[in-house]
Amino acid sequence: MAGQLEALGHPTRLALYRLLVRAGPDGTPVGRLQDALGIPASTLSHHLSKLVGQGLVTRERQATTLICRADFPAMNGLVGFLHDECCADACAPVAADGAA
Amino acid sequence: MAGQLEALGHPTRLALYRLLVRAGPDGTPVGRLQDALGIPASTLSHHLSKLVGQGLVTRERQATTLICRADFPAMNGLVGFLHDECCADACAPVAADGAA
DNA sequence: ATAATTATTCGAATAATCTCGAAATAGGAG
DNA sequence: CTCCTATTTCGAGATTATTCGAATAATTAT
DSSP states (O other), rough: OOHHHHHHSSHHHHHHHHHHHHHHOOOOEHHHHHHHHOOOOHHHHHHHHHHHHTEEEEEEEEEEEEEEEHHHHHHHHHHHHHHISSSSTTTSSSOOOOOO | OOHHHHHHHHHHHHHHHHHHHHHHHGGGEEHHOOOOOOOOHHHHHHHHHHHHHSSSSSEEEEEEEEEEEHHHHHHHHHHHIIIIIITTTTOOOOOSOOOO
């Protein structure tokens, strides 16, 4: 679980992940991400691999391009963990139902 | 914001933070944390400083001991960010009220 | 088969993080 | 004032992350 937090705890990777989330279920080709972030392809691929390795992003081949997508269930799990494990019962404002 | 995620993205610091959250508003003395984690005092202090530096933990002097507390508003902010910025409108299951 | 395009893997330099012991600081007790 | 407990800061070593260019693999078009 710490691995997922660490993966998002890097400016470039957080921006990358945000781009992917905003793109929604359609996903985004790697080339577009590279163009948006303005970093070398190898660096981007490195970060992308870290995100994929933590299950936060999925990659799918589509002809010559690779489509990347944010893994929403994984993000839900992470947010749920932070809310459930870390916030215990001391912070209610996020979820209204206290069915812990 | 990435800084907060990075701070939590380390096994020792995540365990540390969890301990603090579970302790609730009463907080926990550093010595107790050290005893629970079984790491040298200097290492613990180093990690603790990182957490404090990111605003996730507060330290308060109480006689000779230092009481540490999790900063719940900060955690709420972080969870809110992940839910609001990153999950956009693609994952509803965490909060029932869609009053974004 | 050859070439062109897309993205990853390899290799190495740079930089940052993590860990820990020893010394320093803060506060209270005798 | 001196000692004692609790915690941090300092300094160094080892480990790991980050970055990027060059080379490689996968896919399609000619």
